[in-house]
Amino acid sequence: MKIAIIGTGYVGLVSGACFAEMGVDVTCVDIDSKKIEDLKQGIIPIYEPGLKNIVIRNTEANRLHFTTDLASVINDMEIVFIAVGTPSDEKGTADLSYVMTVAENIADNMTKPLLIVTKSTVPVGTSFRIKELVRNRLDSRGMQNLKFDVASNPEFLKEGAAVNDFMSPDRVVVGVESERAEELMTRLYRPFVINNFRVIFMDILSSEMTKYAANAMLATRISFMNDVANLCELVGADVNMVRRGIGSDTRIGRSFLYPGCGYGGSCFPKDVRAFIKVGEAFGYEMKLLKAVEVVNNNQKNILFRKFSQYFNEDIKNKTVAVWGLSFKPETDDMREAPSLTLIDSLLKASVTVRAYDPAAMNEARKYLNNGIYYATDIYDAVQGAHALIIPTEWKEFRLPDWNRLKKSMDDYLVVDGRNIYNKEELASHGFTYSGIG
Numbered sequence: 001m002k003i004a005i006i007g008t009g010y011v012g013l014v015s016g017a018c019f020a021e022m023g024v025d026v027t028c029v030d031i032d033s034k035k036i037e038d039l040k041q042g043i044i045p046i047y048e049p050g051l052k053n054i055v056i057r058n059t060e061a062n063r064l065h066f067t068t069d070l071a072s073v074i075n076d077m078e079i080v081f082i083a084v085g086t087p088s089d090e091k092g093t094a095d096l097s098y099v100m101t102v103a104e105n106i107a108d109n110m111t112k113p114l115l116i117v118t119k120s121t122v123p124v125g126t127s128f129r130i131k132e133l134v135r136n137r138l139d140s141r142g143m144q145n146l147k148f149d150v151a152s153n154p155e156f157l158k159e160g161a162a163v164n165d166f167m168s169p170d171r172v173v174v175g176v177e178s179e180r181a182e183e184l185m186t187r188l189y190r191p192f193v194i195n196n197f198r199v200i201f202m203d204i205l206s207s208e209m210t211k212y213a214a215n216a217m218l219a220t221r222i223s224f225m226n227d228v229a230n231l232c233e234l235v236g237a238d239v240n241m242v243r244r245g246i247g248s249d250t251r252i253g254r255s256f257l258y259p260g261c262g263y264g265g266s267c268f269p270k271d272v273r274a275f276i277k278v279g280e281a282f283g284y285e286m287k288l289l290k291a292v293e294v295v296n297n298n299q300k301n302i303l304f305r306k307f308s309q310y311f312n313e314d315i316k317n318k319t320v321a322v323w324g325l326s327f328k329p330e331t332d333d334m335r336e337a338p339s340l341t342l343i344d345s346l347l348k349a350s351v352t353v354r355a356y357d358p359a360a361m362n363e364a365r366k367y368l369n370n371g372i373y374y375a376t377d378i379y380d381a382v383q384g385a386h387a388l389i390i391p392t393e394w395k396e397f398r399l400p401d402w403n404r405l406k407k408s409m410d411d412y413l414v415v416d417g418r419n420i421y422n423k424e425e426l427a428s429h430g431f432t433y434s435g436i437g
């Protein structure tokens, strides 16, 4: 089976590499020629555990190819996936310009029947817009008889665990409107779910809706727990115990109940905004999701507030060590990372920032202007610091040498944005601890 994936970012590259791993002949297409040249040489543009080996192995096996030239490959394909970005526009609506440009490109070059699959996260109705656009452009080329199908196949992988999520999905959601599309997608996904067939076929609108509903539900759980944590702090309850107490109810479940300094990343923030806008477009107010967003924006300021309150707002010219810059561990992705909100507030308050991240330092430089010091490791970051703040829970932060840290710091506040430390233990080393909840 031959497929093309257009857009070689987090989703396109992981999907392409994983499909190739299952024996599919995959061509990854991108307009970024530097990215494509690098990939041909086994240089991976993102930090994603396990990805490099799969890319190199399948490139060497001649099952995974990279090109910038869609036109030269499209007519060899049975399926083409659209996996380009759908960022928020200035109003929070999903910007579909990349998706539509790709659809035009497909329409202007296809000469054989094709299944066009939307993998990007898109507002309900987008796959039908693609269908209409492609049909119109084919007709205007005099190709009224050329048949094609569309399908929706939203992606549910998490960054930092993307390969595993893709290779062993909880489920695969596919929206179709023709038997041919269902047959092709069944054939493509069978190797991933061979012992337990978890492909859920549905209509296209429901499939597009499922993706936003899943992310919105997860974001809602997080904002709910952040509210619960903030109230726990006021009433003197322990949110970690509350989390365990409610998570052991199988109706609630344990995952995605961790309070913190807000959700970030390239998906939850933009998809919650876009889902609210889908509601607006249909005259329906998504009140709950608006609150989810408000809670999250507030939570992203919590680390700065705790630091500032500890020093009675007298923070000018203080020094802060920030451990963890990416929006979550095991990725270098900085999109909408809570660390950005924190560092912005610190710099505005004339606080000196010494930052360290195991993987995202280069990426962080693109998001943060000069004015912060990029430390070589966690110990370098705390030199002369009055406080240590942790927005991201990388594993290497879990068990530091507290005595060594104490000797390097000028004051001893630890603001733990992900509740990875124990208050009593830190107190025994002479630190003042402030977690979430």
Ligand SMILES: NC(=O)c1ccc[n+]([C@@H]2O[C@H](COP(=O)([O-])OP(=O)(O)OC[C@H]3O[C@@H](n4cnc5c(N)ncnc54)[C@H](O)[C@@H]3O)[C@@H](O)[C@H]2O)c1
Residues within 6 Å of the ligand: 006, 007, 008, 009, 010, 011, 012, 029, 030, 031, 032, 035, 083, 084, 085, 086, 098, 101, 102, 119, 120, 121, 122, 155, 156, 157, 158, 159, 266, 267
């Ligand atoms: N990142 C995730 O974890 C994740 C998970 C599930 C779904 N999604 C969704 O998948 C989509 C892609 O997200 P991403 O994070 O992989 O994006 P990304 O920004 O990492 O990658 C997008 C890629 O598309 C390329 N591109 C743009 N226009 C192009 C064109 N005309 N032709 C070919 N390539 C083009 C860009 O150069 C870039 O390499 C989004 O809709 C996102 O919401 C993302």
Ligand SMILES: O=c1ccn([C@@H]2O[C@H](COP(=O)(O)OP(=O)(O)O[C@H]3O[C@H](CO)[C@@H](O)[C@H](O)[C@H]3O)[C@@H](O)[C@H]2O)c(=O)[nH]1
Residues within 6 Å of the ligand: 121, 155, 156, 157, 158, 159, 160, 215, 218, 222, 255, 256, 257, 258, 259, 260, 261, 262, 263, 264, 265, 266, 267, 268, 271, 327, 328
């Ligand atoms: O209990 C939790 C779980 C997560 N987070 C935060 O939520 C954000 C998102 O985390 P996560 O969902 O693990 O990463 P993403 O890679 O953004 O993945 C989400 O977004 C993707 C893009 O749509 C979807 O495919 C995934 O299913 C969905 O989990 C991060 O800032 C986390 O720190 C919490 O604060 N508490």
